[in-house]
Amino acid sequence: MEAATIVGLLADPVRLKVVAALALGAGTIEQVADASGLSLKEVALAARRLARAGLVHRDGRLLVLHTERFGAAARAAAEAAPAPEPLSDDPAADAVLSAFVRDGRLTSIPSQRSKRLVVLDHLVRVFDPGVRYPEREVNALLAVWHPDVAALRRYLVDEGLLSRDSGVYWRSGGYVEV
Known part of the structure; x- marks a missing residue:
């Protein structure tokens, strides 16, 4: 059974319950009626x-969920x-x-330098080279990656990748496509 079929079956709130x-x-x-x-x-x-659909075995009033089919569908997908x-x-x-970025977000900030x-x-x-960013905008750009924007901002400045003066930041390091 395909994962999409299972998702389609479970999209109905009654079947999901x-x-x-x-x-x-x-x-x-x-028992299902009482519980749901x-x-x-x-x-x-x-x-x-x-x-x-093959997700449940029905024998009279008895019902057995084929839980193994969920795992098999997930593995196949x-x-x-x-x-x-x-x-x-x-x-x-x-x-x-790959170890620290999932779906465009930083899962954690690496402790190893x-x-x-x-x-x-x-x-x-x-951050575009030559552009000056107010701290609020830096925070917004970093929040897309990870909620601890203060730590990211501090690390970027400490490592010389961003510079700051009076609450304004600019890119001062890192690889740049030319």
Whole structure:
């Protein structure tokens, strides 16, 4: 079963409640109805649809959720997903960035300086050379990456990637495309 099919089945709130009740230990139509607050008719109709799709085994009033099908669908979807685009042409830098950047956000600020420098060099590219930014704008640009904007701002300044004077910042280091 494909992950998209499972998601489509669970997009219906009634079927979602039935699956949730089964996952939490309900085993009969009556138990699912009690746990979910649904009527017996709603549970029976949803269970029939889930059984036709192969997510639930129905034997009279007994219901068994095939939880293994969720994991199998997730694994198949992950295998079919395209490889993520590298964040850097340098394989070593890409390995560091892949460990700390997910979906365009910084998952954590590396404590090891060498790794932090790779991440900071990547982050500083949101600042255009020659442009002066008020602190409020610097904070807004960094907040897209991580909630601790003060730490990122401090690291960028301490490592010479940004300079500041009187609350105004500008890019003063890092790799620049020419």
